[in-house]
Amino acid sequence: MKMTAMTDVTTDNQTPPTLTEEPAAAPVAEPIQMPQVPEQETELSGETVGNIHCENPFMIANDVNVYYGDNHAIKNVSLEIGKKEVIALIGPSGCGKSTFLRCLNRMNDTIETARVTGQITLDGKDIHRKEQDPVALRARVGMVFQKPNPFPKSIYDNVAYGPRIHGLAADRAELDDIVHTSLERAGLLKEVKDRLDEPGTSLSGGQQQRLCIARTIAVNPEVILMDEPCSALDPIATARIEDLMDELCEDYAIVIVTHSMQQAARVSRRVAYFHLGLLVEVDETDRIFTNPQHRLTEDYITGRIG
Amino acid sequence: MQSTTLILLLGFMATAAFYFGRGRSLSLVGGPGHGTALHSLPGYYGYYVAIWVAIPALALLLLWVMVEPKLIVTLVVSGLPEAYRDLSPGELNLLINNIQNLASGDVVSVAVDETLQAAANQFNQYAAQSRQILAVLALGFAGLGGAIAWRRIHPDLRARNRVERVIRWFLIAASSIAIFTTVGIVLSVLFEAIRFFQKVPITEFLFGLNWSPQMAIRADQVGSSGxxxxxxxxxxxxxxxxxxxxxxxxxxxxxxxxxxxxxxxxxxxxxxxxxxxxxxxxxxxxxxxxxxxxxxxxxxxxxxxxxxxxxxxxxxxxxxxxxxxxxxxxxxxxxxxxxxxxxxxxxxxxxxxxxxxxxxxxxxxxxxxxxxxxxxxxxxxxxxxxxxxxxxxxxxxxxxxxxxxxxxxxxxxxxxxxxxxxxxxxxxxxxxxxxxxxxxxxxxxxxxxxxxxxxxxxxxxx
Missing domain, CATH: 1.10.3720.10 (MetI-like)
Known part of the structure; x- marks a missing residue:
């Protein structure tokens, strides 16, 4: 059953036979690093190899399932996200990494057919508990989207939007301060400080994305979720955003979804590989890219799965 | 021949021309297997011939329909006795109306005399002749157009470009209809409004605070002031x-x-x-x-x-x-x-x-x-x-x-x-x-x- 589904997403013809013929060849070699993996694991058993735990966990997802109507988009995913770390979610299109990301700030609530089960905690508290207001949660867990989406307002108002709705600034001077600091931290202040009144949409794509990051950090979140933040940008703008992530991870936990393995390697400390709604492997970035333990992970990072 | 019959006939000719044109283009290059030797797809050659059949003939038909009534009336009037030709335009119009009504068998407002009857007969005769001439001319145009296009078919003929140019003109014509209608309405309203402003000053119309649209029919009428x-x-x-x-x-x-x-x-x-x-x-x-x-x-x-x-x-x-x-x-x-x-x-x-x-x-x-x-x-x-x-x-x-x-x-x-x-x-x-x-x-x-x-x-x- 699983194998049939596999073929659908596989671009390389050679992969499926390889998978069926050599189950669990690689993982057996290094059993020490993945104590929770059974020795005779099958290709898509639903068990995650590697280490889902981290030193200083801030968000913990436990056995999360997401259904879109009848479609089971995420299956039994457990993952810890540490304070002050960048964790990258990689995997082929449609593997559920964006869906998982959207669970972390309950953005899936806005989709009528979506249903989430399992437990996700933020700083030890369940984000699905009754008293938790999803609006307040999203202020603590900010999000940057794939396509830069500045509001149809001035640059200033774009950044001031969050502080205004959450009442973070007592007066205009304080708001000015927040706006300037956020733009500064997003590395945009120099370029825009003389034209804060111009519409946010008048900026270039890379600037718009940094504006969106400034807008997110203006609310002072604890976690920043980034959904392929550089996929619409050129390499120069991408490099700037990556530098920015390096700086931001000193204060925030950052979860980034990316299609670029190089980007994941450059910016993240840990990498989680998703496949068909399953979390296949999680580990330190170096280990994932130099010595992946799961066959699927290896196939993906070597370019054998699309 | 009735215009509808004529149009149907032209449509039939154009359809036939399409198949002939397509067939000829293919036979020129040696059969359906060699279509790639043609500049355009074979269908375009068919359309090309069909257009040449239909458009000149239809244009003639349209022109004829616009000109014919006036021409016949002029001919009929010139055939009337001296006495009638000195009538005022209004009376002449009435007379022509009566002649037309008599000719088509409708009610006539005056007693029918010999001159009137003769003119009506004349009218019918001209109309019948006109229809015959039209039919001959239109079919002739169609045939001639078709023949010219037929002869022009050649593997190098850029049939697609020509057909597309004709289509473009049709599209332009279609989109102009709405624009010209708007312009026409505006102009007609504008001219009538100008006539109004000659009777009532525009300042009174725009700034007057009283609206009581009366106009005296007779000078001594009660309430004649508006x-x-x-x-x-x-x-x-x-x-x-x-x-x-x-x-x-x-x-x-x-x-x-x-x-x-x-x-x-x-x-x-x-x-x-x-x-x-x-x-x-x-x-x-x-x-x-x-x-x-x-x-x-x-x-x-x-x-x-x-x-x-x-x-x-x-x-x-x-x-x-x-x-x-x-x-x-x-x-x-x-x-x-x-x-x-x-x-x-x-x-x-x-x-x-x-x-x-x-x-x-x-x-x-x-x-x-x-x-x-x-x-x-x-x-x-x-x-x-x-x-x-x-x-x-x-x-x-x-x-x-x-x-x-x-x-x-x-x-x-x-x-x-x-x-x-x-x-x-x-x-x-x-x-x-x-x-x-x-x-x-x-x-x-x-x-x-x-x-x-x-x-x-x-x-x-x-």
């Missing part, structure tokens, strides 16, 4: 429109917001069609609803709180007109709100906005150009609306801003001016054209503003 000040009509129109917009804009907008952002898919699936039913009710039904139900209700309600309300009030007409316009406002606003990218919505929600903050601070500003455009369209609709105000607003040209009084609107006055027994060149009738022109200018102005608002914001937001 006044043509259009200000009360325009204030009346404005008043009714304003009331309508006060009803339609908030209700329509809130409906749109609910349907686009808050309602479940099921509610939306039921509510949207129901709203569209509201848009489909004929305005005359709204009219008597306003006159028979709403107006008495408004009057009673007003009296119960001690207000004097006329039985035909601006309020009743405006309320009903507002209800009529709700679907227009809500469906255009709904489209505008739905056109705001989901990314914008997600962006706002991702920052921790509530639904209503997302709506008021992000989505509505982004959808504003579309909404404003929709509202201006609704205003144009309200200004031009006739049936409801004819039935519910009254005819009294009161210069008032009191919604409980009867007012009259520009459209109502145009209707009443033209539903009379006045001559067409009296100032009273011509006033309708002047009012129409003013109405046109106002709506045009609104549309221009609306388009500019939309464009300005679009540049800024996209």
């Amino acid at each position: 006044s043509f000040g259009a200000v009360p009509l325009f204030t009346g129109t404005l008043l009714v429109t304003a009331i309508a917009m006060v009803v339609a804009v908030p209700v329509g907008l809130m409906t749109a917001i609910y349907l686009a952002e808050y309602s479940s898919a099921r509610v939306r699936a039921t509510a949207k069609p129901l709203l569209e039913v509201l848009a489909g009710i004929p305005t005359v039904v709204y009219g008597f609803f306003a006159a028979l139900t709403v107006a008495p209700w408004v009057r009673q309600a007003g009296e119960s709180v001690g207000l004097e309300v006329a039985s035909e009030s601006a309020l009743a007409a405006g309320l009903v007109m507002g209800i009529m316009i709700i679907p227009l406002v809500s469906s255009l606003s709904d489209d505008a709100i739905n056109a705001v990218p989901t990314a914008m919505r997600d962006g706002a929600l991702g920052l921790g906005s509530t639904r209503s903050e997302t709506m008021t601070k992000v989505i509505l500003p982004a959808a504003l150009p579309g909404i404003v455009g929709g509202i201006l369209l609704a205003v144009s609709r309200a200004i031009g609306e006739t049936m409801i105000v004819v039935m519910a607003a009254g005819l009294a040209a009161n210069l008032t801003a009191n919604p409980f009084e009867a007012v009259t609107t520009v459209t109502v006055q145009i209707v009443t001016l033209l539903v009379g027994d006045q001559e067409f060149d009296s100032a009273k009738t011509l006033a309708a054209f002047a009012l129409g022109l003013m109405l046109f200018v106002v709506t045009l102005f609104l549309n221009v503003i609306g388009l500019n608002v939309v464009r300005k914001y679009r540049e800024q937001y996209d």
